[in-house]
Amino acid sequence: MTKRILFTGGGSAGHVSVNVALIPRFKEEGWTISYIGSHNGIEKDMIKKQFPNVPYHGISSGKLRRYFSMKNFTDPLRVLTGVMQAFRVIKKENPDVIFSKGGFVSVPVMFAAKMAKVPVAIHESDVTPGLANKLAVPFATKIYTTFKETLQHMPADRSTCAGAIIRKDLFLGKRVKGEELTGLQPSKPILLIMGGSLGANAVNKIVRDSLDELLENFSVIHLCGKGNLSPDAPEGYVQYEFVTDELPHILAMTDLVVSRAGSNSIFEFLALKKPMLLIPLPRESSRGDQILNAKSFVQQGFALTLDEKDLTQESFVTTIRQLRDQHWTMVEKMEKAPPSYTIDQMVDEISGLAK
Known part of the structure; x- marks a missing residue:
């Protein structure tokens, strides 16, 4: 039976590049792949250009601001709308596991994944977790970090320092x-x-x-x-x-x-x-x-x-x-630096979470 994975993440290239590195390996393994991103974010262009055959689903998402803006009062409605849209996509695509690289658009997907009871892996790139991943942590089955220092901000029983996931073509x-x-x-x-x-x-x-x-x-x-x-x-x-x-x-x-x-x-x-x-x-x-x-x-x-x-x-x-x-x-x-997980190791990790 074909396994299914859904990727999410966007808002900046950094919230997409790990997904771009992992998708080809999952394709080689025969997985059915889909992607949830924003309607007009950089992730849409990157995924559609590099993986035109991967279904891309745009959803509504707000921006998590640390400053005053009138949009702070309306964005919760956008997030709520995004949760319902993501839930419908998840029910349609029926993924066995979801991988999130973070960014604002991933927040509704995490809520929806919990509602749909789909296991979720998230990856945090920075020393301290971004606001989107902070909100996602309670819904994550497994959390991977790039810096070992980040583990002190994460639940010990669900967190592993995997390092950075580097795309093979750079070598x-x-x-x-x-x-x-x-x-x-x-x-x-x-x-x-x-x-x-x-x-x-x-x-x-x-x-x-x-x-x-x-x-x-x-x-x-x-x-x-x-x-x-x-x-x-x-x-x-x-x-x-x-x-x-x-x-x-x-x-x-x-x-x-x-x-x-x-x-x-x-x-x-x-x-x-x-x-x-x-x-x-x-x-x-x-x-x-x-x-x-x-x-x-x-x-x-x-x-x-x-x-x-x-x-x-x-x-x-x-x-x-x-x-x-x-x-x-x-x-x-x-x-002498500790090696990061290879793409194959990361694929094995995520595959092991599949329902």
Whole structure:
């Protein structure tokens, strides 16, 4: 008899990427797969593009705000509507297990799963659980965390530190292919800068202000986010709005990384043994989760960190030089890091929860 799994999670790429990594393996195992997300969130585009044959069900969801907004009074109604919509989807798809990566849209699904008596596994990426996963924990059959520190916030009898779930294609990159794509040669160390989308301006600006000094010692690959390309591209500096299939090859040629401190990204760099300078989103722009993520990696010797409020041309260039000098020490510590669950291990774990 064919087993069925329903995935949920959305609102940001980080709440979808683990699902994207797991879905192909479940397909290989012959599972019937479906997905619940929001009507217009990033998860809809990602799932429909990569898995056009996976049924996608959009539901209503509110936003869990930590600040005053009139929408705080109407969003509970949206969540309630989402619960009923999710319940109908669950009854229709009849999953044996549900896997949730979090995000606002997952909250109605968790309530509905409890009503339908379907076992649920959730995965929390950050050191401290997000509000959506805090609400989901009472309804979860099993909770997996990325950081071991997160276990202190979770019920001990249902929680396991699985680490990050890294998609297999990241390990298949070829340095030579990266050099062909970028036109850069290994005469200097390669510095990859992930400006990203959220809060990219501060990182992008400091990179471009510092280019003259950076290019003395590095070749620079800059992922600057949509609409953020600069008309000036001196020799040794290659910029992209974003990359997809090219990323494994670019990472293969990379020596050092500058990035925000989103959990999925930094664990990918750890898995690939790439020392990193982390510039976490400030508390004014987030709940502070990236600050804690960065602190954990610094304490373990995998990274250096620089607060955005302290970001100047001098501090940026100086810290990158320090990162270069500590490169091999960091790599040695990364090699001793506890391994994360493989995709196969995670699939086995989730399969074991199926009703």
